Amino acid sequence: MLVPDTLQGALLLSLIDFFLSFVVIAAIGLLLAAFPWLDRIAKPDVKDPIKD
Amino acid sequence: MHDQFILFLGALLKQTGLQELWWGNLVMIAVGCAMVYLAIAKHFEPYLLIGIGFACIVANVPGSDLIRQGGLFDYAHQGVNLLILPPLIFLGVGALTDFGPMIANPRLVILGAGAHLGIFVALIGAKLWGFSIQEAGAIGIIGGADGPMAIFVTVTLAPHLLPQISVAAYSYMALMPLIQPPVMRLLTTKEERLIRMEQPRQVAKLEKIAFPIVIAIIVNLLFPPVAPLITMLALGNLLKEVGVVERLSHTAANGVLNVVTIILTVAIGSTMSADTFLTVNTLQIVFLGLVAFVVGTASGVLTAKIMNIFLTKKINPLIGSAGIASVPIAARVSAVVAKQEDKRNYLIYQAMGPNLAGVFGTAISGGIMLALLRAG
Numbered sequence: 001m002l003v004p005d006t007l008q009g010a011l012l013l014s015l016i017d018f019f020l021s022f023v024v025i026a027a028i029g030l031l032l033a034a035f036p037w038l039d040r041i042a043k044p045d046v047k048d049p050i051k052d
Numbered sequence: 053m054h055d056q057f058i059l060f061l062g063a064l065l066k067q068t069g070l071q072e073l074w075w076g077n078l079v080m081i082a083v084g085c086a087m088v089y090l091a092i093a094k095h096f097e098p099y100l101l102i103g104i105g106f107a108c109i110v111a112n113v114p115g116s117d118l119i120r121q122g123g124l125f126d127y128a129h130q131g132v133n134l135l136i137l138p139p140l141i142f143l144g145v146g147a148l149t150d151f152g153p154m155i156a157n158p159r160l161v162i163l164g165a166g167a168h169l170g171i172f173v174a175l176i177g178a179k180l181w182g183f184s185i186q187e188a189g190a191i192g193i194i195g196g197a198d199g200p201m202a203i204f205v206t207v208t209l210a211p212h213l214l215p216q217i218s219v220a221a222y223s224y225m226a227l228m229p230l231i232q233p234p235v236m237r238l239l240t241t242k243e244e245r246l247i248r249m250e251q252p253r254q255v256a257k258l259e260k261i262a263f264p265i266v267i268a269i270i271v272n273l274l275f276p277p278v279a280p281l282i283t284m285l286a287l288g289n290l291l292k293e294v295g296v297v298e299r300l301s302h303t304a305a306n307g308v309l310n311v312v313t314i315i316l317t318v319a320i321g322s323t324m325s326a327d328t329f330l331t332v333n334t335l336q337i338v339f340l341g342l343v344a345f346v347v348g349t350a351s352g353v354l355t356a357k358i359m360n361i362f363l364t365k366k367i368n369p370l371i372g373s374a375g376i377a378s379v380p381i382a383a384r385v386s387a388v389v390a391k392q393e394d395k396r397n398y399l400i401y402q403a404m405g406p407n408l409a410g411v412f413g414t415a416i417s418g419g420i421m422l423a424l425l426r427a428g
Contacts, residue, residue: 002424003185010179010188014172017420018165024274024416025165025409031266032158039256 069115076326077112083329084108084321090226097226100199100317104219107321118322125322132214132319135207137312138200139284144309145200146288147301149379151263153404156252159359160367160402164409166355167375170195170348171417174340181336186210189421191337194221195344196414197228197378203320204281205418209425215323216334220341222320225378228345232373232385235349240369244357245393247368249402257293264289267412275419277426282415349373352406367402374403377410 003009065071087105091098111119118125131137154161175192179185190210193202194217202221206214224231237245264286271282291301356372370390374382383403390399 001185001426005185007176007179009185010176013185013189013421013424014175014192016424017417018169018172020420021165021168021413021416022162025161025413028267028270028409028412029158029161031270032155032161032263035155035158035255035259035262036253038262039258042258 069113072114074326076330077114080112080324080326080329081109083324084112097222099313100222101226103314103317104222104321104324107318108324109321111322111325119325125318128315128319129322131315132203132207133211135204135280137316137319138204139280140308140312141200141316142281142285143288143304144306144312145379146264146285146290147292147305148309149285149289149292149408150260151289151408152255152260153252153401154408155255155259155263157402157405159363160371160405161409161412162359163352163355163372163375163406164377164411164413165375165416167348167352167373167377167406167410168196168413168417169351170344170346170376171414173347174344177340177343178336181340183333183336184210186425187213189425190217191340192344193217193414193418193421194224194337194341195348195376196410196417197221197225197345197348197376197382198411198414199225201278201281201411201414201418203316204278205422208277208422212328213333213337215320215329216337217341218320219324220338224341224345225381228378228381229385229388231342231345232349232382233389235346236353236370236373236386236389239350239353239357242393244360244369245390246397247366248394248397249368249371249399250365252401252405257295260293261290264293271415271419275416275423277422278415278419282412285411345376348376352376368397368399371399371403371406375406375410375413377407377414379407379411380404382410383407 003013084105087101090096091101107125110116117123120126171192174195175188178188178191183191186209190206190213193205196202199222203218206217268283268286272279288304291297291304352372352375353369356367356369360366368390370386374386376382383400386403387400390397
């Protein structure tokens, strides 16, 4: 076990876990922000027949 | 003749559990009956409490063969011990869940981390109370408000605390409509509670199909200890979103989920025997669970308020508490509290975003905890 079975260990674990949770969730958020691009890539550009 | 009659009666009595009956069994039978009553009369999580309460009653009848090694309830419990049932629950949940609100509003996913401060306050509180660090981690995860995840982490870190932790987690999830609103009102002004949020964009089908695949890759790559749960959640969701395997999606969301729920509730209830449950530890765990839920709710609301300092389009801080997870109860609570202030303020869709992100927040916290606390 990496974390010592002490109060200091509990504090350290909490700090690391809470901080990393924010980092990973924020990274997932960033990834999701890019999701609309998926749809744009998948859909081919439809040219306006009137303009053409 | 008379002596023989007494002898036979004595022998018959020895076959029953009556001689092993003590007041603790009666207390726990009363607890089981109370659970069944709350489920029927008050509609408190009836799908869970009926099974848990009934199995709790049976487990406290001395001499019952069901909970002994090789008994039917013991086999149900093996499904928990071997970590088979919680991932199967997640398969069904995934097949029921629309992740659209989370995909549509990515900036709100941060609330899924913000509302988990309760986990760590409970963890530190448990350590101060003399629990080992593994036990403290398992107790802390009650604050993640996610039943299967609490069971998963507890079975790995502190299996002897499973009955107390699972009962505390599910009970507080059922009681969220009572626990959360006072905390939410205390930490927000009337003006903040009146904030209306614009409707999020429509999410395309391709995005919904890509989401579970991306999540499964991330979780298996970064958090292998909790990968079985989230991978099954992703699989269930993929079955739902692809739209070409309706029978499988329907089975996962109905048949599988219902069967596994019955087995899981019986397994949890069967562990609630008086000699393991009626201890000071149980009261401490129940108290720490409440602290975790209250602090988690508060930290979610406060995270939303902090976000508002930087955002031009303000968010209603009431949706912050939904980040605690407990889908969809916490989102419903946010929507109800907002509606009590303004009858035309419909926040349910916006609250579902952080609510779903909370599931991943709990998984991330649980994954890190398991990685650092697992023996060996």
